């Protein structure tokens with residue numbers, strides 16, 4: 240990055256520091272990953288410079304012959320890999336992609352969306368009242384049962400009662416296999432469109448470690464940067480079943496993305512999606528996907544041995560959701576202390592969480608990024624031990640229930656944690672482990 244260094248030393252320095260941070264810590268936020276050098280190269284290429292409103296062979300600007308080839312390659316690779324007849328690779332990211340699906344199929348202030356509520360692991364765009372999805376459409380949220388599992392009978396009852404126009408299946412914090420077939424039957428019964436948001440598990444679906452929704456749903460949306468390990472971005476896929484229900488579906492989706500919602504696609508992002516789809520078609524990616532799940536299962540077993548309370552009792556995929564109530568530690572405090580020790584996770588609400596979203600009772604952690612580094616079961620045992628040690632180390636810390644006292648407490652807590660000897664020792668051990676597993 241010699242040019243960046245010369246032009247903007249401040250940004251250069253920050254990027255280099257971030258590179259070092261990413262090298263030295265265990266990135267365990269389950270939605271994060273490390274894209275390959277090839278993906279990063281094409282993101283930083285001259286493709287950034289082009290405008291190409293429209294779709295291949297139907298552009299509003301000149302000079303797009305090569306961009307057409309790139310977008311067609313991305314489309315063809317996605318179609319082959321997922322087994323779908325139509326794909327749109329232009330959405331800037333997951334939220335705009337879900338927005339486009341709703342705009343294509345629903346009427347504002349009238350249509351109903353049945354989706355997993357945010358507090359139980361759904362995404363903001365699945366109908367949270369604080370997002371456009373909850374403001375512009377009528378929301379029918381479903382929750383998880385007391386074991387932290389989707390209760391398909393309850394979803395069906397709700398669907399029969401409310402007759403939603405669209406049902407969204409998919410989550411951001413659900414550690415178990417999603418029964419897409421069952422969702423398909425429910426949607427068919429009430430004649431609703433069924434959208435699978437597989438952003439978290441797309442890489443597992445490609446790798447064969449999570450069942451595919453394709454035969455059962457009408458539309459599949461995925462971001463491209465989580466388990467799929469590509470650039471930031473998203474794709475909307477229309478299935479055979481979708482085209483059978485609505486022969487106009489592909490056109491409606493495309494029109495909703497452009498010109499409905501977006502302007503010119505980010506062509507460097509499109510090319511990077513194409514590259515990551517090629518990478519995901521290789522045997523190594525299948526092995527990667529299997530290792531992601533193996534690592535998560537070992538972590539779940541080891542943490543359970545240390546009396547961590549895993550929502551749903553374990554994991555089938557890449558992530559774990561831990562309710563820390565029995566450890567008497569708030570999720571926000573735990574996430575902060577873990578970061579000081581070099582283990583980066585996120586605080587997260589747990590089902591029926593009595594605490595507010597900024598100070599939730601749990602943490603969410605996952606294995607996609609550390610598995611990309613080459614970390615395997617043996618290291619997972621050590622990582623579980625470190626997590627347990629960190630939580631034990633802060634076990635006397637109690638977040639004040641009185642809101643007014645919280646900011647003072649936070650300041651002191653941070654100071655205490657940042658100079659905690661044990662945490663700083665773990666940080667060094669984590670760094671040593673990380674030095675043996677280089678980034679792509």
Ligand code: DSN
Nearest residue numbers: 269270333362411412
């Ligand atoms: N921010 C993503 C996640 O962490 O799951 C969802 O968009």
